[in-house]
Amino acid sequence: MNFHAIRAIYFYEMARTFRTLMQSVISPVISTALYFVVFGAAIGSRIEQVDGVSYGAFIVPGLMMLSLLTQSISNAAFGIYFPKFVGTIYEAMSAPVSYVELVIAYVGAAATKATALGLIILATATMFVDLEIQHPFVMLGFLVMTSITFSLVGFIIGIWADNFEKLQLVPLLIVTPLAFLGGSFYSISMLPPFWQTVTLFNPVVYLISGFRWAFYGVSDVPVIVSFGMTLVFLMAGLLIVRWIFKTGYRLKS
Amino acid sequence: MPTAAAISISGLYKTYDNGFEALKSIDLEIRKGEIFALLGPNGAGKTTLIGTVCGLVQPSGGTILADGHNVITEFRAARYKIGLVPQELTTENFESVWATVSFSRGLFGRSPNPAYIEQLLKDLSLWDKKDNKLMTLSGGMKRRVLIAKALSHEPDILFLDEPTAGVDVELRRDMWQVVRRLKEKGVTVILTTHYIDEAEEMADRVGVINKGEIVLVEEKDELMRKLGRKQLLLQLQDKLEEIPDTLKERGLELASDGYELIFTYDAQAERTGIAGLLEDLNAAGIRFKDLKTAQSSLEEIFVNLVREQQ
Ligand SMILES: Nc1ncnc2c1ncn2[C@@H]1O[C@H](COP(=O)(O)OP(=O)(O)OP(=O)(O)O)[C@@H](O)[C@H]1O
Ligand SMILES: [Mg+2]
Numbered sequence: 001m002n003f004h005a006i007r008a009i010y011f012y013e014m015a016r017t018f019r020t021l022m023q024s025v026i027s028p029v030i031s032t033a034l035y036f037v038v039f040g041a042a043i044g045s046r047i048e049q050v051d052g053v054s055y056g057a058f059i060v061p062g063l064m065m066l067s068l069l070t071q072s073i074s075n076a077a078f079g080i081y082f083p084k085f086v087g088t089i090y091e092a093m094s095a096p097v098s099y100v101e102l103v104i105a106y107v108g109a110a111a112t113k114a115t116a117l118g119l120i121i122l123a124t125a126t127m128f129v130d131l132e133i134q135h136p137f138v139m140l141g142f143l144v145m146t147s148i149t150f151s152l153v154g155f156i157i158g159i160w161a162d163n164f165e166k167l168q169l170v171p172l173l174i175v176t177p178l179a180f181l182g183g184s185f186y187s188i189s190m191l192p193p194f195w196q197t198v199t200l201f202n203p204v205v206y207l208i209s210g211f212r213w214a215f216y217g218v219s220d221v222p223v224i225v226s227f228g229m230t231l232v233f234l235m236a237g238l239l240i241v242r243w244i245f246k247t248g249y250r251l252k253s
Numbered sequence: 254m255p256t257a258a259a260i261s262i263s264g265l266y267k268t269y270d271n272g273f274e275a276l277k278s279i280d281l282e283i284r285k286g287e288i289f290a291l292l293g294p295n296g297a298g299k300t301t302l303i304g305t306v307c308g309l310v311q312p313s314g315g316t317i318l319a320d321g322h323n324v325i326t327e328f329r330a331a332r333y334k335i336g337l338v339p340q341e342l343t344t345e346n347f348e349s350v351w352a353t354v355s356f357s358r359g360l361f362g363r364s365p366n367p368a369y370i371e372q373l374l375k376d377l378s379l380w381d382k383k384d385n386k387l388m389t390l391s392g393g394m395k396r397r398v399l400i401a402k403a404l405s406h407e408p409d410i411l412f413l414d415e416p417t418a419g420v421d422v423e424l425r426r427d428m429w430q431v432v433r434r435l436k437e438k439g440v441t442v443i444l445t446t447h448y449i450d451e452a453e454e455m456a457d458r459v460g461v462i463n464k465g466e467i468v469l470v471e472e473k474d475e476l477m478r479k480l481g482r483k484q485l486l487l488q489l490q491d492k493l494e495e496i497p498d499t500l501k502e503r504g505l506e507l508a509s510d511g512y513e514l515i516f517t518y519d520a521q522a523e524r525t526g527i528a529g530l531l532e533d534l535n536a537a538g539i540r541f542k543d544l545k546t547a548q549s550s551l552e553e554i555f556v557n558l559v560r561e562q563q
Contacts, residue, residue: 002329008359019347087343091402094307095360096332252311253269253304 005097006105013079013109024075025117028067032121035063036128039185050187051218056129061212062184063125068118068143069150069179069204073171076110076154081167084159084251093252099245103155103238110151111144118143131215138223139214145230146207150175152237159250178204188220203233258318259285259410259441260306265315267301267465275301277465279315283410283443288436290456290473291445294559298465299445300340303412307337319410333361336403340414340445342395346388350379353387354401361406370405377401377431393424400431411435413444417451429455449555453477463559483520485527487534488513488543497537503530514541520548 017024036056044055051058083089092102125131133139161167182204188196199205200221210226213219219226244251260283267276275298283289293299304310306317306324317324322331345353354370374380377397382390387398396416403411413432417425432442432455446452452459452473459476461469492511503526506515518525534541 002362004359004362004364008356012356086345087339087341088345090309090337090339090343091357091360093309094332094335094337096329096362097360098329248311252309 002095002097002101005095006101006108009092009102009105010109013106014112016079017075017109017113024071024113025120028071028117029120029124032063032067032124033128035059036125040128050190051216053216053218054129057131057216058187058212059185060122060125060129060131061215062179062182062208064118064121064143065146065182065204065208065211066176066179066184067121068114068146069175069207070171071117072110072114072147072150073154073157073175075113076107076151077158077161077167077171078154079106079110080155080158081161089251099241102245103152103241107148107151107155110154111147114147114151115144118147133215134217135214139211142207142211142214142226142230145234146211149230149234149237152234152241156237156240156244159244162250175204178202179208183208183220203229206230257285258282259287259320260443261318261321262302262306263316265302265305265317266313267298267305267310268313275465276305276312279462279465279467281460281467281470283441284458285409285441286436286439287457288432288442288444288455290452290459291443291462292447292449292452292459292555293445293462297462299462300414301465302462303337303414303443303445307335307412308332329362333406334409336406336408336411338396338399338403338411338413338416340418342392342399344387344395344398346386348387349384350374350387350390350398350401351383353398354405357402358405361408363406369407370401373401373404376434378427393420396420396424396428404435408440410441411443413442415445415447417446417448425451461555461558468558477521478519483518483525483546483548485516485518485530486513486545486547487516487541490540490542493539497539499537500530500533503533514539 036059039059040056044059047055049055049058080089083092122131157167157170161169181199182202183199188199188205188209191199206221206226206229209220210223210230213223213226243249260281262279262281265276265279266274268274279302291299291302301310305312306319308324308328312325319331320334322334324331348356351370351374354374355365355367358365358370371380374383377400379394379397379401382394387395390398400413400416416428416432420428429451432444435442444451444455456473459469459471459473460467489512493507493514494511496505496507496514504517506517507513508515516527516530518527
């Protein structure tokens with residue numbers, strides 16, 4: 001293991017976050033606060049309770065997931081896309097670094113940021129609603145696993161994308177809609193039966209459901225299924241990355 | 254397993270995805286501690302060749318050993334030994350010189366060594382710029398930073414892909430100085446260039462690549478010897494039927510239907526024999542109306558080689 005390399009890339013990536021603090025931390029926090037004002041206060045005052053939880057509190061796990069998904073993806077995608085774009089990737093490609101080490105460093109840094117961001121949003125949420133977390137360790141577990149999984153997805157997108165448009169495409173056209181439709185703001189059981197079935201094909205449903213269970217002990221699908229699905233996504237991501245590095249796809253000519 | 258060759262390439266070929274054959278069966282040995290200049294016109298395959306050694310381009314076939322390590326199956330051991338300065342100036346914008354060079358050292362698996370990096374930056378006249386952001390540096394400075402990055406992990410083999418392209422005369426001489434110092438330390442240097450004088454100035458051996466094939470590899474001195482051969486052309490006043498016996502030993506040639514005498518000599522020798530020849534000519538009563546000297550340059554050899562292939 002080339003630990004020096006992992007360290008170098010990891011801290012380089014973390015330093016990049018602090019250079020772009022505004023974009024990577026403050027803006028997600030502000031948008032989350034806005035969601036609370038709009039959904040929590042304005043709409044929540046009419047909905048009252050979902051699954052025995054006040055609406056304001058009910059949307060917290062979903063909001064955290066929403067930011068977590070979009071931020072881990074865009075962070076990790078940009079982290080690898082940019083060196084590819086400006087050409088500095090040559091150095092990592094010519095260094096005695098294996099793909100496992102590259103993934104640990106890049107995805108690790110993006111996941112660290114996403115996890116920290118999730119916790120910051122949680123702290124922000126407590127300013128708006130009363131929260132109690134029934135299973136804090138499960139919550140942390142889901143938080144970390146989701147961060148890693150979607151940082152991996154972002155990493156793959158960053159390698160695949162060969163222009164800025166593609167870089168934005170997947171988060172904007174796929175991930176955000178899936179997150180909105182995945183029960184961030186409602187319980188699946190509120191939908192008509194047909195749409196409930198359709199929704200089960202949305203991977204984000206499993207993430208949000210499991211996450212919400214960690215908070216309030218209520219879920220749309222059994223928590224063990226959520227856990228299993230998260231693992232499946234993680235494995236799928238790892239397999240794709242393995243293939244990318246084996247073939248040199250979009251990295252070597 | 255240490256071997257005599259720093260880089261050993263055999264049967265290497267590369268076909269790009271679009272079907273273009275950029276390298277066609279390359280065999281090449283780079284000796285330890287030498288400075289090897291790779292010459293070739295635009296698109297000859299120099300950068301591709303370097304890319305296959307350094308892990309940027311996937312070879313379509315053949316094997317490459319760096320210090321005896323296969324660059325694919327033993328990529329760690331191989332790449333640890335190699336530093337690369339790419340042709341394009343690609344640098345981070347917001348990093349400082351110090352940070353980016355330290356980063357490179359880490360990337361290549363070396364533990365931090367501030368004293369070494371300090372010396373490196375001083376050697377490359379970058380020390381007073383160590384806290385500057387890269388985007389504030391001039392092109393020549395950036396080139397040096399790339400060299401510092403490539404040397405940050407103390408490699409035994411350094412690839413310089415056109416280190417002096419777009420660099421002013423003074424900086425070029427500095428660059429040569431840097432390369433010479435590296436050689437003194439035992440580093441093997443492989444550089445590509447379009448400047449023939451650069452190869453003349455620096456290289457121990459010269460290789461010429463054209464259209465993906467190595468067309469010549471030779472000791473620079475050997476080339477210089479060919480190059481060092483000068484010809485004295487004497488335009489005669491009267492036609493000469495044959496070379497007189499008294500001049501036979503001098504190895505003269507008759508040309509232009511007997512109106513020209515060609516004397517080939519070694520320009521670098523102590524005694525060229527020109528003075529003696531002229532005396533002998535005088536004694537033999539051979540008069541000439543004009544004289545000139547001609548020398549084939551490395552550039553000519555190079556151009557001829559490349560043209561022959563087409
Ligand atoms: N990724 C690629 N896909 C297809 N063809 C390529 C690719 N990269 C390079 N080539 C082609 O391969 C040939 C060799 O390119 P290379 O960059 O190795 O040349 P070079 O000798 O370094 O030239 P220069 O002196 O201009 O730097 C060129 O014809 C180039 O167009
Ligand atoms: Mg080139």
